[in-house]
Amino acid sequence: MALTAEQTEGILQQVRAAKAASRTLAGVDTGRRNEALRAIADALWQRRGEILAANAGDVAAAQAAGEAPSRVDRLLLNERRLEQMMVSLEQLVALPDPVGTVDERWTRPNGLRIERVRVPFGVIAIIYESRPNVTVDAAALALKTGNAVVLRGGREALGSNAALVAAMRAGLMGAGLPEDAVQLVEVTDRDSVDVLIRAKGLVDLAIPRGGAGLIARVVENALVPVIETGVGNCHVYVDRAADLEMAEQIVVNAKVQRPSVCNAAETLLVHRDVAQAFLPRVARALAAKGVELRACPAALAILRQAGIGDTVRVVPAEAADWDTEYLDLILAVRVVDGLEEAIAHIERHGTRHSEAIVTADEAAAARFLAQVDAAAVYHNASTRFTDGFEFGFGAEMGISTQKLHARGPMGLPELTTYKYVVRGTGQVRS
Amino acid sequence: MALTAEQTEGILQQVRAAKAASRTLAGVDTGRRNEALRAIADALWQRRGEILAANAGDVAAAQAAGEAPSRVDRLLLNERRLEQMMVSLEQLVALPDPVGTVDERWTRPNGLRIERVRVPFGVIAIIYESRPNVTVDAAALALKTGNAVVLRGGREALGSNAALVAAMRAGLMGAGLPEDAVQLVEVTDRDSVDVLIRAKGLVDLAIPRGGAGLIARVVENALVPVIETGVGNCHVYVDRAADLEMAEQIVVNAKVQRPSVCNAAETLLVHRDVAQAFLPRVARALAAKGVELRACPAALAILRQAGIGDTVRVVPAEAADWDTEYLDLILAVRVVDGLEEAIAHIERHGTRHSEAIVTADEAAAARFLAQVDAAAVYHNASTRFTDGFEFGFGAEMGISTQKLHARGPMGLPELTTYKYVVRGTGQVRS
Numbered sequence: 001m002a003l004t005a006e007q008t009e010g011i012l013q014q015v016r017a018a019k020a021a022s023r024t025l026a027g028v029d030t031g032r033r034n035e036a037l038r039a040i041a042d043a044l045w046q047r048r049g050e051i052l053a054a055n056a057g058d059v060a061a062a063q064a065a066g067e068a069p070s071r072v073d074r075l076l077l078n079e080r081r082l083e084q085m086m087v088s089l090e091q092l093v094a095l096p097d098p099v100g101t102v103d104e105r106w107t108r109p110n111g112l113r114i115e116r117v118r119v120p121f122g123v124i125a126i127i128y129e130s131r132p133n134v135t136v137d138a139a140a141l142a143l144k145t146g147n148a149v150v151l152r153g154g155r156e157a158l159g160s161n162a163a164l165v166a167a168m169r170a171g172l173m174g175a176g177l178p179e180d181a182v183q184l185v186e187v188t189d190r191d192s193v194d195v196l197i198r199a200k201g202l203v204d205l206a207i208p209r210g211g212a213g214l215i216a217r218v219v220e221n222a223l224v225p226v227i228e229t230g231v232g233n234c235h236v237y238v239d240r241a242a243d244l245e246m247a248e249q250i251v252v253n254a255k256v257q258r259p260s261v262c263n264a265a266e267t268l269l270v271h272r273d274v275a276q277a278f279l280p281r282v283a284r285a286l287a288a289k290g291v292e293l294r295a296c297p298a299a300l301a302i303l304r305q306a307g308i309g310d311t312v313r314v315v316p317a318e319a320a321d322w323d324t325e326y327l328d329l330i331l332a333v334r335v336v337d338g339l340e341e342a343i344a345h346i347e348r349h350g351t352r353h354s355e356a357i358v359t360a361d362e363a364a365a366a367r368f369l370a371q372v373d374a375a376a377v378y379h380n381a382s383t384r385f386t387d388g389f390e391f392g393f394g395a396e397m398g399i400s401t402q403k404l405h406a407r408g409p410m411g412l413p414e415l416t417t418y419k420y421v422v423r424g425t426g427q428v429r430s
Numbered sequence: 431m432a433l434t435a436e437q438t439e440g441i442l443q444q445v446r447a448a449k450a451a452s453r454t455l456a457g458v459d460t461g462r463r464n465e466a467l468r469a470i471a472d473a474l475w476q477r478r479g480e481i482l483a484a485n486a487g488d489v490a491a492a493q494a495a496g497e498a499p500s501r502v503d504r505l506l507l508n509e510r511r512l513e514q515m516m517v518s519l520e521q522l523v524a525l526p527d528p529v530g531t532v533d534e535r536w537t538r539p540n541g542l543r544i545e546r547v548r549v550p551f552g553v554i555a556i557i558y559e560s561r562p563n564v565t566v567d568a569a570a571l572a573l574k575t576g577n578a579v580v581l582r583g584g585r586e587a588l589g590s591n592a593a594l595v596a597a598m599r600a601g602l603m604g605a606g607l608p609e610d611a612v613q614l615v616e617v618t619d620r621d622s623v624d625v626l627i628r629a630k631g632l633v634d635l636a637i638p639r640g641g642a643g644l645i646a647r648v649v650e651n652a653l654v655p656v657i658e659t660g661v662g663n664c665h666v667y668v669d670r671a672a673d674l675e676m677a678e679q680i681v682v683n684a685k686v687q688r689p690s691v692c693n694a695a696e697t698l699l700v701h702r703d704v705a706q707a708f709l710p711r712v713a714r715a716l717a718a719k720g721v722e723l724r725a726c727p728a729a730l731a732i733l734r735q736a737g738i739g740d741t742v743r744v745v746p747a748e749a750a751d752w753d754t755e756y757l758d759l760i761l762a763v764r765v766v767d768g769l770e771e772a773i774a775h776i777e778r779h780g781t782r783h784s785e786a787i788v789t790a791d792e793a794a795a796a797r798f799l800a801q802v803d804a805a806a807v808y809h810n811a812s813t814r815f816t817d818g819f820e821f822g823f824g825a826e827m828g829i830s831t832q833k834l835h836a837r838g839p840m841g842l843p844e845l846t847t848y849k850y851v852v853r854g855t856g857q858v859r860s
Contacts, residue, residue: 027800108822112811121833122803200649204833219630223649225834246856253858369851370457373552381542381854390859391850392538403551403634403847404655405835417833420821421799424811426676428683429820 003191011195014183015123015150015202021178022122022148030097032177037140040171041089044136047167048082054163055132062156070260074131075157085136092144095394098413099146113423118416120146122204125196127218129210130154135164138209139182141397143172145415148181150203152196155188162186190217197222204417209398212325227406229398232262232353233325234383237342237368238278239359240271246380247358248282251331253382254356256289260327262399263354263386267322267332269342275299275335280306287312291329294321298335322349339364343371350374353401354383375401375408433621441625444613445553445580445632451608452552452578460527462607467570470601471519474566477597478512484593485562492586500690504561505587515566522574525824528843529576543853548846550576552634555626557648559640560584565594568639569612571827573602575845578611580633582626585618592616620647627652634847639828642755657836659828662692662783663755664813667772667798668708669789670701676810677788678712681761683812684786686719690757692829693784693816697752697762699772705729705765710736717742721759724751728765752779769794773801780804783831784813805831805838 003011025033044051055077062072103116124147126138135151142149153161161184169179185192197206200223208218212231219226236254238247254265270278279302283293287308294317295303303314321332322345336342339357346355356378357368365379376386386408388396393411400406406414433441455463474481485507492502533546554577556568565581572579583591591614599609615622627636630653638648642661649656666684668677684695700708709732713723717738724747725733733744751762752775766772769787776785786808787798795809806816816838818826823841830836836844 023801106822108820112815114821119803219653225832227834243856249856249858257859365853369853371453373549374849376850376852378852379854381852381857382859384859385542385852385857386850390538391544392536402655404657407848408850418837419804420806420816420838422806422808422811422815423795423799424809426673426679427811427815428679429687429812429814 003187003189003195007187007192008195011185011187011192012199012202014185015196015199017180018123018148018150018183019202021181022120022146024178025143025148025181026099026120026122026146028177030099032175033097033143033146034093036143036172036175036177037089037093039175040140040168041086043167043171043174044082044085044164047163047170048079051082051160051163051167052077052079054159058157058159067156071130075160077132077160081133085133088137089140092140092395095144095412097144098416103418110427111425112427115421116418117421118413119419121415121417123148123150123202124415125150125152125203125206125224127152127193127196127206127208127210127214128154129214130156132157132160132164134209135161135184136168138397139165139168141395141412141415143181145412147415148183150183150185150196152185152193158186158188193218194221197224197226200224207398227398227400227410228402229400230262231325231351231401232264232399233267233323233349233351234263234265234354234356235267235269235346235350236265236356236358236383237269237336237346238271238274239339239357239361239364240273241361241364242271242274242278242358243360244274244278244281247278248285250356250358250380250382251282252285252289254384255286255291255331256329257382257384259329262325263383264327265331265356265383266324266326267334267349269334269336269345270299271342272298272335272337275302279303279333280308283308283312283314286331289329291331294318294330294332296334299333302335325351339367343368346372346374351401353399354378354386356381356383375399433617433619433625437617437622438625441615441617441622442629442632444615445626445629447610448553448578448580448613449632451611452550452576454608455573455578455611456529456550456552456576458607460529462605463527463573463576464523466573466602466605466607467519467523469605470570470598471516473597473601473604474512474515474594477593477600478509481512481590481593481597482507482509484589488587488589497586501560505590507562507590511563515563518567519570522570522825525574525842527574528846533848540857541855542857545851546848547851548843549849551845551847553578553580553632554845555580555582555633555636555654557582557623557626557636557638557640557644558584559644560586562587562590562594564639565591565614566598568827569595569598571825571842571845573611575842577845578613580613580615580626582615582623588616588618623648624651627654627656630654637828657828657830657840658832659830660692661755661781661831662694662829663697663753663779663781664693664695664784665697665699665776665780666695666786666788666813667699667766667776668701668704669769669787669791669794670703671791671794672701672704672708672788673790674704674708674711677708678715680786680788680810680812681712682715682719684814685716685721685761686759687812687814689759692755693813694757695761695786695813696754696756697764697779699764699766699775700729701772702728702765702767705732709733709763710738713738713742713744716761719759721761724748724760724762726764729763732765755781769797773798776802776804781831783829784808784816786811786813805829
């Protein structure tokens with residue numbers, strides 16, 4: 001359904017209001033922005049009654065619509081989750097602010113003094129699905145770095161998001177900053193996304209956070225710069241020289257510790273020389289966690305021979321399995337002839353997110369780390385560490401799977417751009 | 431005219447070949463890539479006969495088609511211009527290579543050692559118009575930083591580009607590197623651009639270099655990440671507290687030193703308090719260089735009163751003038767009530783490229799530098815300095831007018847991305 005002209009204009013008005021607010025926000029110092037984050041935390045707590053009531057409405061509607069429990073849970077807010085938001089806001093206040101940092105400064109032979117200074121983007125549009133915690137997280141990260149934010153969340157969370165945004169706007173007002181720095185697009189028709197991502201000159205950056213379909217749609221239609229996030233078809237390669245005990249722990253962790261996230265492993269690659277020794281043991285360990293295996297013929301033969309098929313669900317892999325981000329307790333398994341074939345498989349099927357090798361062979365590790373093209377490459381560690389908090393950034397806006405601007409976990413510096421400030425004494429170019 | 435399936439497949443084959451070559455290129459050290467640049471310089475010189483003959487064909491065709499002399503001149507190669515290319519290549523060899531640089535390294539409490547390492551993008555597509563010098567410049571910058579390059583130049587320069595690329599490929603081969611690292615798309619139908627900018631997963635970055643129409647088309651249709659370059663509607667604001675002698679020199683330089691480029695000034699903004707004193711003198715100085723003025727009513731009145739209209743071409747500005755990148759000896763002139771109005775005018779009409787204030791008032795300068803949103807902001811200097819060489823980068827791929835990844839002049843570091851290399855001893859996430 002196309003938007004009415006009035007709806008489109010309404011969204012553009014919100015973006016323009018955000019743009020105007022972004023100028024004020026960029027002009028105040030860190031202290032003022034931190035005060036606003038604290039005021040937002042207070043306002044969220046003061047308004048918890050309204051917020052939880054609105055959320056209860058969303059949750060009831062989702063249950064009535066027969067949504068899966070996992071989806072309903074993602075939607076759910078309660079006092080504990082609100083408290084977690086407040087803790088996050090307080091942690092964010094404590095983080096250093098990149099805005100105003102001088103990356104470099106130098107003087108040219110003609111006397112021109114040049115500085116490269118970190119500045120906010122301006123207006124960041126966040127397009128996401130039905131998790132109301134993203135509403136507060138994303139807005140807070142944007143505000144901390146001097147950006148205004150336009151939020152376009154999913155329809156199922158609209159009531160919750162409206163209540164959260166009302167509280168955040170009240171917090172901004174209370175701190176003497178423009179409430180228009182946080183905008184919620186309440187038109188949840190798909191076309192409202194297009195209005196945002198085509199608002200060239202107004203929206204400085206769009207970040208889609210969600211499933212592959214949402215991200216593809218944004219990339220396809222955007223005129224404004226986009227950072228792609230999240231799709232992760234990640235691999236663990238167990239080399240001939242792997243410590244098999246370590247390999248087992250890493251594979252199990254990468255698959256089961258939180259299967260629904262982008263840095264979970266989706267395919268296990270095993271060197272032929274250790275397949276016989278490794279596959280049965282890892283299959284049993286994975287089975288204990290309820291993981292289904294989709295195995296290549298060689299892996300299947302080894303597993304069947306070891307009698308694994310009787311206790312673990314093992315099925316033959318189909319071609320599509322190598323390209324599937326299951327986000328579930330399913331693992332594709334393939335036996336490879338060696339490092340070369342493992343790297344080629346990842347090159348062909350990976351999504352440039354997180355890739356791991358387990359080996360005691362330093363030369364093999366060095367080759368894997370150098371040749372595999374991904375945001376994060378691991379030697380003897382789980383892919384699950386690709387995360388702003390695990391990297392020590394103290395914050396995370398998402399995990400970029402593109403190469404432009406930001407790659408991997410995006411912390412606060414990645415939410416800024418820079419400008420060159422040049423000071424002269426009348427220099428002209430000859 | 432749509433491409434045939436065969437033409438589309440041919441271009442994709444070239445991109446795939448470039449992708450394969452990019453892996454080799456990324457794996458060799460700086461020394462090998464520098465050798466290749468030297469071999470390319472040698473090959474260009476050895477094949478100067480073929481190159482100049484091919485170029486003579488392009489030039490003759492352009493003249494026969496009645497192209498303007500300035501366009502024909504841009505197309506022209508001769509021994510001197512080839513020598514300049516060789517000098518540029520030698521300078522590029524001397525520049526530090528960002529690839530492999532560790533931006534940061536740290537160890538997490540759990541013992542994970544994390545490094546952020548500079549790596550090439552992979553395949554860069556350059557889409558440009560009819561300047562054959564871009565062919566060698568752009569390819570050399572890409573190769574220096576370990577990237578393969580797919581060049582899509584204009585139809586008018588096709589013969590020259592083919593000869594230049596043949597020489598560069600011979601140089602690569604001579605240096606023992608894959609010739610496929612430099613590709614020329616010889617299908618100059620517009621749709622061939624679309625094949626490149628939609629080759630997601632193969633082309634890692636597209637850089638359009640050319641006029642506003644080309645850039646808009648690329649941004650509109652791209653699925654791969656794009657860096658927008660070049661459109662510059664730049665302003666010089668002469669403040670109440672300006673040294674008028676300095677202001678005159680800066681305005682004249684920003685307008686006339688090379689009017690056809692993106693960092694030339696297109697609009698002069700003058701504080702009302704100094705308009706009477708400044709406008710007649712700057713108008714005379716500009717007149718001496720053949721500049722036509724398009725003036726707002728207040729400026730027009732002052733200039734007419736001073737009798738300037740008799741000797742200088744002065745016409746009333748129309749609304750469109752404030753948004754026009756003339757790239758010619760034309761300057762729009764507007765009297766403003768002060769700094770605030772100057773900043774608002776730039777916000778509304780500027781293209782976020784290069785903006786200058788001339789003033790002795792440090793507070794006014796600080797406000798302008800902080801509030802004007804542009805890649806480069808200047809105090810008491812000409813906008814013409816926004817240039818990789820003038821900034822001291824020693825190289826330039828173009829001038830970015832977007833905020834994502836690179837802003838302003840792009841040197842070698844801006845042609846790289848990074849990856850996180852994480853080394854562990856069996857760490858898993860709990």
